[in-house]
Amino acid sequence: MEDESPKKRNIRPTEKSNLPIITLFVLVLLVLAMLYVGYEYVSDDSTNSEELTSTVKDTTEDKTVTEEPVAEEPESEDPVIKAKPKATEEKDKEKTKEKEKKEEPKKTEDAKVVASRIGGREIIRTVKGGETFSSVASRYNLTTETLKALNPSITELKSGDKLKIRVKAVHTVGPGDILKVVSGKYDVSKEAIMKANGKTKDLASRGEELVIPFPTKR
Structure with a gap:
C-alpha cells in the first residue's frame, strides 16, 4: 500500500496545446490570400489583352473605312476630266x-x-x-x-x-479775203470757220492759214 501511493503522486496531468490548430489556420489564410492575388493578376492580364485586341480592331476598321471610297473611285476618269480643260484652254488661247x-x-x-x-x-x-x-x-x-x-x-x-x-481744206488768207468771202468760196458758214479756227471776231490777217471744216458732220 505504501508503494502504490507515491507512484500516483508523481504522475503529472497532460496539457493540451492549441499551436497546431493556429498554424493550420494561418496556412489556410495564406493559401487563400495567394489564390486571391493570383486571380486578380490573371484577370488584369485578360482585360489588358482584350483592350489590346480591341484597339487593333479599331485601327483596322478605320483603315478599311478610309480605303473603301478610294477603291470605289474610278481611276480612268480622273485624267480624262483633267485633260479636257487643258485642251479647251489651249484652243481658247489660240483663238484669242x-x-x-x-x-x-x-x-x-x-x-x-x-x-x-x-x-x-x-x-x-x-x-x-x-x-x-x-x-x-x-x-x-x-x-x-x-x-x-x-x-x-x-x-x-x-x-x-x-x-x-x-478738214475740207486749209486756206491761206490773201488780199481782200474776209471771212465772208472765204465762207462763200468753200460753201461753209462763217460761224463754222470761226469755230474751227477759234476766232471770236470776224477778222483775218493776210497770210494767215484758215482751217475750213466740212459743211456737214462726217
Whole structure:
C-alpha cells in the first residue's frame, strides 16, 4: 500500500496545446490570400489583352473605312476630266491670238478707210488741257466716232497728244479775203470757220492759214 501511493503522486496531468490548430489556420489564410492575388493578376492580364485586341480592331476598321471610297473611285476618269480643260484652254488661247492678229491690221485699215471715205485734207492738232474727243470733233464738224476711228491708238485724250483730223481744206488768207468771202468760196458758214479756227471776231490777217471744216458732220 505504501508503494502504490507515491507512484500516483508523481504522475503529472497532460496539457493540451492549441499551436497546431493556429498554424493550420494561418496556412489556410495564406493559401487563400495567394489564390486571391493570383486571380486578380490573371484577370488584369485578360482585360489588358482584350483592350489590346480591341484597339487593333479599331485601327483596322478605320483603315478599311478610309480605303473603301478610294477603291470605289474610278481611276480612268480622273485624267480624262483633267485633260479636257487643258485642251479647251489651249484652243481658247489660240483663238484669242488669232483674233488679235486679225484685229491689228483691221485697225489701221479702218483709219485709212475712214480717211478716204471722208476725203478732204489731214491736219495734225496738239491737244490742249481739258479737251475731249467730243469737243474737238464738234469744233471741226466731225462725229466723235469718226475722230476716234482716225486715231485708233489713242483711247483717252491728254494734253500734248497729237490728233489726226480731217478738214475740207486749209486756206491761206490773201488780199481782200474776209471771212465772208472765204465762207462763200468753200460753201461753209462763217460761224463754222470761226469755230474751227477759234476766232471770236470776224477778222483775218493776210497770210494767215484758215482751217475750213466740212459743211456737214462726217
